[in-house]
Every structure is written in structure tokens, then in C-alpha cells.
Amino acid sequence: MALLKLVFYPDDILRTRAEPVGKLTEKTAQFMDDMAETMYKSQGIGLAAPQVGLSRRILTMDVPASEGGHDLIQLANPEIIESSGKIIWQEGCLSFPGISADVERAAEITVTGTGRDGESLRFELSGLGAVCMQHEIDHLDGINFVDHLRGLKRRLVLREYARLNKSLISTEAGVHA
Numbered sequence: 536m537a538l539l540k541l542v543f544y545p546d547d548i549l550r551t552r553a554e555p556v557g558k559l560t561e562k563t564a565q566f567m568d569d570m571a572e573t574m575y576k577s578q579g580i581g582l583a584a585p586q587v588g589l590s591r592r593i594l595t596m597d598v599p600a601s602e603g604g605h606d607l608i609q610l611a612n613p614e615i616i617e618s619s620g621k622i623i624w625q626e627g628c629l630s631f632p633g634i635s636a637d638v639e640r641a642a643e644i645t646v647t648g649t650g651r652d653g654e655s656l657r658f659e660l661s662g663l664g665a666v667c668m669q670h671e672i673d674h675l676d677g678i679n680f681v682d683h684l685r686g687l688k689r690r691l692v693l694r695e696y697a698r699l700n701k702s703l704i705s706t707e708a709g710v711h712a
């Protein structure tokens with residue numbers, strides 16, 4: 536296991552559509568475990584591969600069943616095959632330290648994908664579980680939670696982010712060195 540380095544907005548990889556994963560290898564499984572370790576150490580509930588610098592369709596999340604989630608999920612090529620309802624949740628993101636904002640998403644989803652050992656998986660998620668999964672799949676499509684905000688709300692949140700994270704924005708190269 537190893538900790539991976541987090542990538543912060545406005546890194547280009549966070550706005551890039553990630554590539555599907557082919558055959559799952561031992562290396563992919565190891566990467567998924569590293570992602571999970573990185574998520575737990577960062578006290579996150581979800582993490583997508585682009586957030587640790589790999590543009591591949593892989594995510595991990597751990598939201599308790601009492602919150603509509605599931606014990607540790609490690610998923611490649613996730614797809615939402617059903618969704619219903621609406622829910623508004625105050626979201627944050629490990630790639631956007633310090634800010635949060637209300638985002639509207641589907642309240643219940645069914646997602647399929649491939650697990651770390653190559654098995655086919657299917658999860659029914661709701662509440663925070665559904666919110667988190669949609670947030671992570673968005674990352675795989677190059678979409679960040681602030682992209683769900685419009686107009687003044689979006690400008691205010693991004694201005695606050697810039698104020699809090701001057702070092703990430705003005706010396707981005709240094710952050711990733």
C-alpha cells in the first residue's frame with residue numbers, strides 16, 4: 536500500500552474525460568488499494584483516479600449503509616443504469632480544499648462496474664451514498680461539483696476557493712513537484 540498524491544483544482548486532469556480500464560491486472564488492483572488508503576488518510580468518503588493523477592475510469596468510496604451507501608467500493612468503468620428522485624446535498628471535494636456548496640442530484644441510483652478482482656458488481660445507493668457516487672463518476676467525465684453551480688453562486692464559491700488556496704493557484708507547478 537502507498538499514499539498517492541492528491542491533485543487540486545485547477546489542474547487540467549480534473550477537466551479531462553478519463554479513459555476506460557481494459558483488463559484488470561494485479562497492478563490495477565494495487566492502485567485501487569492505494570486509492571482507498573489515500574481516501575481514508577485524507578478523511579474523504581470518495582475518490583476518483585483523476586484526483587490522484589491517473590486519467591482512468593476508477594473510483595473508490597466508503598459511505599455507511601445507514602447513509603444509503605456501502606462498505607468500501609472499488610470500481611472500474613462504473614455506469615449508472617437507473618436513477619430517480621432529486622436530492623440536494625452540501626458537497627465538498629478533496630480537490631477543492633476549504634469550500635462546499637449545495638448540489639442537486641438524483642436521490643436513488645443503481646450503478647454497475649467491475650471490482651478490483653475483475654468481478655461484476657452492482658450497487659443500489661441512496662442519500663449520501665447516491666450523492667457521493669454521482670460526484671465521483673462526474674470526476675471521470677471531467678466534471679467538478681462547482682460545474683453544477685451557475686451564475687453568482689458559482690463565482691462566489693470559486694472566489695472563496697481562490698482566496699483560501701492562493702498557493703495552489705499561483706504556484707501550481709510547485710504543488711505537484
Ligand code: CO
Binds near residue numbers: 627629674
Ligand atoms: Co471530488
